[in-house]
Amino acid sequence: MSEAEDFEIFLAAPPGLEPVLAEEAREAGFTGVVVTAGGITARGGWADAWRANLCLRGVGRVLVRVAAFRAMHLAQLDKRARKVAWGEFLRPDVPVRIEASCHASRIYHQKAAADRVARAISETIGAPVVAEAALRLLVRIEDDLCTISVDTSGEPLHRRGHKLAVGKAPLRETLAALFLRQCSYRGGEPVLDPMCGSGTFVIEAAEIATGLNPGRSRRFAFEALAGFDAKAWDAMRQGTPQAAPEARFFGSDRDAGAVRSATANAERAGVAGLCQFDCHAISDLARPEGPTGLVIVNPPYGARIGNKKLLYGLYATLGRVLAERFSGWRVGIVTSEAGLARATGLPLAPPGAPVAHGGLKVRLWQTGPLK
Ligand SMILES: C[S@@+](CC[C@H](N)C(=O)[O-])C[C@H]1O[C@@H](n2cnc3c(N)ncnc32)[C@H](O)[C@@H]1O
Structure with missing residues (x-):
């Protein structure tokens, strides 16, 4: 994955607390932070998406926007979806599932939209598209603009992997x-x-x-993406040890x-x-x-x-x-x-x-x- 990558990264937050997450993200060095409904956006590459998953305490999941194009009808969606460089982030051997949504657009049939994108993926790189896959692609068509994002988190991020014992009404x-x-x-x-x-x-x-x-203790969906660099990820996870607090x-x-x-x-x-x-x-x-x-x-x-x-x-x-x-x-x-x-x-x-x-x-x- 190159240094020059610059995606929009969406960081989901509980509605009402978006500005609090924005503050955390800015303090952690994320750039281009903008508050939107249900989260914030930042800009960066794959390593920034890993870091957001690893370090940000308030984020619920991290989506990377991998494509955006206009699609007025299904044939156009079909054609443009085939031009997406799927192989740069999807692996032919890793199944993926597609969730589509359509709002205020000429393409209004979510299932048909998902099918077109599924076919584009299967026929270009051959990755299996199956409903039970752990890796999730989100296709959103709004005002005839189709955006495609990868869910890099997988399990929601409040599942840190330590709170296995819970009582009544635990907080996330x-x-x-x-x-x-x-x-x-x-x-x-x-x-x-x-x-x-x-x-x-x-x-x-x-x-x-x-x-x-x-x-620090859990796995993430991005570990199953093409170009994932396990060595660089391990180095990032090691982090800088801190002195015990008083x-x-x-x-x-x-x-x-x-x-x-x-x-x-x-x-x-x-x-x-x-x-x-x-x-x-x-x-x-x-x-x-x-x-x-x-x-x-x-x-x-x-x-x-x-x-x-x-x-x-x-x-x-x-x-x-x-x-x-x-x-x-x-x-x-x-x-x-x-x-x-x-x-x-x-x-x-x-x-x-x-x-x-x-x-x-x-x-x-x-x-x-x-x-
Ligand atoms: C909503 S839960 C707190 C959940 C917690 N924040 C978590 O994330 O797991 C409220 C807690 O208050 C405790 N509680 C209720 N009455 C109490 C009392 N009089 N003294 C101490 N604890 C009490 C309950 O046992 C329960 O664990």
Whole structure:
């Protein structure tokens, strides 16, 4: 793959958090970053797509745009699809699946569009096109413009490969990372989650502090593309080792199973030595010794778990405990209802954008350092 490659790379983000991902991508050195609906675009080559998969904590998947052309009718799609240099990125021996969508275009039949592209691939490079293939090509026809992208991620990127044990309503790691970033967490202070469930916030925070790449333990779809350079990829994955952070990371939950899961997940992620998980209710939460930091929590809410009246009481207890014992700490609360957030009685700033999570919209509510 040449140095001169310059593609559009689409980085998917949860709608509402696109600007937060844009900030992360710019800080990580990605160029040409533009916020769009459902993600951001950047420019770069294949190695930039690998790096986005490996390093960016907030991205859900990484698509590389490999072709764009006008197609007014199926015969034109057929002709132009045969001119795409498929062999530069697809291997004849690796099956691929095609997902097509059509919007506001003269070509409106998705299946017919997918069939034309499938035929172009089979008849030019001979790669099998099968519905069950792991490698995915996305064909999107909008306003008669056909764009073709390769999904370089495969499994969604929140599956980092460490959180195998989960309890009720776990947060996606990508979402947790973006909420931590929204709370201005950059790795230099302690983080505590008093309703930690499977430990998502605590483990993400510890990984950020340690400089561990989120994609270090998993495989990616781009490893099956033509021109994939395993040696260069290995070198990229090795990364630069970082010194162990001074900050510590705390999780607790009243559910013993959740605490066991969080501990096992932290061990798999290689950050157990920095994390402490305890089993107790929020009312027994004690302030850790040492510097102040961030309390970030995703308490039970709404239709997902439990009953409303109890929930208001739980949020009130959370707020009281934090107000009494956590002066100097900042607080971030992820919840679906403004009324529940307000029931904490904490001095909350206006909330962040609504973000889809498990069929509900959640928002991040934040305080400054508590008095
Ligand atoms: C929505 S889940 C948190 C999920 C977590 N963020 C994750 O990614 O796995 C809420 C958690 O709050 C815990 N919880 C509920 N009431 C509690 C209480 N009074 N004290 C401590 N934990 C409590 C539950 O056991 C559950 O694990």
